[in-house]
Amino acid sequence: MHFDQRDTIGFQAAQLARLIANRLRDALLPLGVMPAQAAALIEIAQSEGLTQKELVERLDVEQPGVARTLTGLEADGWITRQAKGGRAQGLYLTDKARAVVPEAARIAQTINREALADLSRTERSHLIDQIGQVISDLKAG
Secondary structure (H helix, E strand, O other), X not given: OXXXXXXXXXXXXXXXXXXXXXXXXXHHHHHOOOHHHHHHHHHHHHOOOOEHHHHHHHHOOOHHHHHHHHHHHHHOOOEXXXXXXXXXXXXXXXXXXXXXXXXXXXXXXXXXXXHOOOOOHHHHHHHHHXXXXXXXXXXXX
16 A cells, blocks of 8 residues: 555645745744744734633634743743733733734735735635634544
């Protein structure tokens, strides 16, 4: 039996994720942020005051990774945490972060656009929808 792992969704998804992550890392380097940090900052910018739990849900990643990312962002002066009542703390950008978030978002959009450049608008939409469906199916079970 011949099995070519290159023909699997796992292999292809890992390759795509690695290539996109490397491009993002290289492009974001002059801004002083890594891809996970940029993703968190962009999300916080869209809804300042959201909690760490809300950020985990929006980014759809594991809580320990978000906690580490936020700790680093706070230590480096990118965000602050402010009490929201009870034990919850809201996440807020500093002026340092506000100065780079638009460029970080532009970089992410550009890399996404370049990665999908050979696809029509309809094909891009279908691809994103289908990947989302595969992810949902895997989460369900």
